[in-house]
Amino acid sequence: MPKKVIELPPADPNIISELAQSVEKFSVLATAVELNLFDHFKKPKSAEEVAKELNLDERLTKKVCNALVASGFLKEINGKYSLTKASKVFLLSDSPFYQGNLIKLYKKTREERWSKLLEALKNGPLGFQGNNSVFNESFILAMAEGAVRGDLPKTVEVVKELPEFKRAKKLLDLGGGHGLYALAFKEINPELDAYVFDLPHVLETTKKFVGDKVNLIPGDFTKDEIGSGYDIIFASDVLYRPHEELTKILKKVHASLSDDGILITKHWYIDDLKEDSTAVFFDLMFSILDKVDRVYSTPEFCDILESCGFEVVDIVDISDTHSPSKIIVAKVR
Numbered sequence: 001m002p003k004k005v006i007e008l009p010p011a012d013p014n015i016i017s018e019l020a021q022s023v024e025k026f027s028v029l030a031t032a033v034e035l036n037l038f039d040h041f042k043k044p045k046s047a048e049e050v051a052k053e054l055n056l057d058e059r060l061t062k063k064v065c066n067a068l069v070a071s072g073f074l075k076e077i078n079g080k081y082s083l084t085k086a087s088k089v090f091l092l093s094d095s096p097f098y099q100g101n102l103i104k105l106y107k108k109t110r111e112e113r114w115s116k117l118l119e120a121l122k123n124g125p126l127g128f129q130g131n132n133s134v135f136n137e138s139f140i141l142a143m144a145e146g147a148v149r150g151d152l153p154k155t156v157e158v159v160k161e162l163p164e165f166k167r168a169k170k171l172l173d174l175g176g177g178h179g180l181y182a183l184a185f186k187e188i189n190p191e192l193d194a195y196v197f198d199l200p201h202v203l204e205t206t207k208k209f210v211g212d213k214v215n216l217i218p219g220d221f222t223k224d225e226i227g228s229g230y231d232i233i234f235a236s237d238v239l240y241r242p243h244e245e246l247t248k249i250l251k252k253v254h255a256s257l258s259d260d261g262i263l264i265t266k267h268w269y270i271d272d273l274k275e276d277s278t279a280v281f282f283d284l285m286f287s288i289l290d291k292v293d294r295v296y297s298t299p300e301f302c303d304i305l306e307s308c309g310f311e312v313v314d315i316v317d318i319s320d321t322h323s324p325s326k327i328i329v330a331k332v333r
């Protein structure tokens with residue numbers, strides 16, 4: 001029961017209400033994405049027209065459209081709704097920067113993981129499903145959407161300037177998923193023999209992105225050989241692994257590189273709890289299910305690299321609020 005009724009609180013209550021509203025805004029956005037609602041507003045339309053097209057409740061559709069106006073995804077003029085720049089770029093299904101699968105993945109993660117936080121906190125982590133079924137087509141498309149919104153172009157800018165990249169003949173994109181990184185590297189350096197190593201079922205999706213430009217190697221890098229004689233092994237967002245498993249994978253990577261080969265990794269690290277808040281939540285999300293840590297600080301990760309026979313030669317911060325990524329370049333010692 002509130003104790004003081006005539007005084008304003010000595011801290012700003014927006015810190016709570018803004019969070020609550022962001023959850024509501026996300027629910028509306030994810031529902032609209034699920035319905036492909038934005039494709040229906042390529043031309044300005046009333047909510048009633050779109051409700052008819054999608055067979056939805058008219059009154060609720062209007063309120064959802066109003067909520068999308070409030071969040072900046074639609075504009076309203078004289079009862080007709082149209083797209084904003086943000087929704088044209090990120091939410092039209094034929095846009096090269098479409099984020100729909102990533103939004104669906106955020107929603108799935110909220111339902112399957114975040115909803116279990118209290119249970120995990122009381123009873124301990126719920127148990128990690130060690131199978132690879134999580135890497136389905138929708139997940140891989142979500143990773144592609146996440147890459148094109150910033151990390152992919154920024155990484156390419158860094159990698160293309162490395163002398164080792166300029167002279168590289170054979171490159172492996174380990175756990176390359178969609179293969180867009182390997183494809184971009186091949187485009188800049190056409191002499192490069194580029195390979196993507198990933199799980200067999202994932203490579204069916206990779207093929208749709210890379211065609212015949214990149215070679216595909218099916219396998220499980222925790223069990224299978226990954227090839228040899230690589231000048232560069234690139235790994236983006238694949239090394240969130242418990243310490244022991246990470247060490248095994250890195251030793252395998254080390255053995256697969258040529259004598260003057262380099263490893264280029266791009267991952268999220270927790271170095272500053274506020275600045276790297278996206279990684280802080282990512283780490284917590286893993287820990288709802290898993291008993292062992294998977295997200296490291298930059299010095300911890302560098303120490304592990306050094307213990308596996310690498311020498312860290314460069315660390316490039318390419319972080320954004322939505323992706324606190326760092327590129328670490330390490331050479332074979």
Ligand SMILES: C[S@@+](CC[C@H](N)C(=O)[O-])C[C@H]1O[C@@H](n2cnc3c(N)ncnc32)[C@H](O)[C@@H]1O
Pocket residue numbers: 132135140143144147174175176177178197198199202219220221222235236237238
């Ligand atoms: C988070 S995604 C990253 C995809 C891509 N590298 C990127 O940065 O967008 C992790 C990738 O690692 C692959 N992967 C996970 N475990 C693997 C394993 N044991 N063997 C081979 N690939 C694996 C997944 O299939 C997926 O493509």
